[in-house]
Amino acid sequence: MGLASTAVGVVIYLGLVGAGLVAAATISGVLRGIKLI
Incomplete structure (x- = not known):
């Protein structure tokens, strides 16, 4: 029981x-995209 839990x-x-x-x-990808724009 303990092993399963x-x-x-x-x-x-x-x-x-x-x-x-x-x-x-x-x-991080979205933030980089915003910075690129």
């Missing part, structure tokens, strides 16, 4: 980290 926690954590990286890349 730990695995789920790791998956959720990695998902949040991945989403954060994607959001950061998107925001």
Whole structure:
């Protein structure tokens, strides 16, 4: 039971980290686009 919950926690954590990286890349890309304009 504990192992399963730990695995789920790791998956959720990695998902949040991945989403954060994607959001950061998107925001930085938008800011660069604004600066180019």
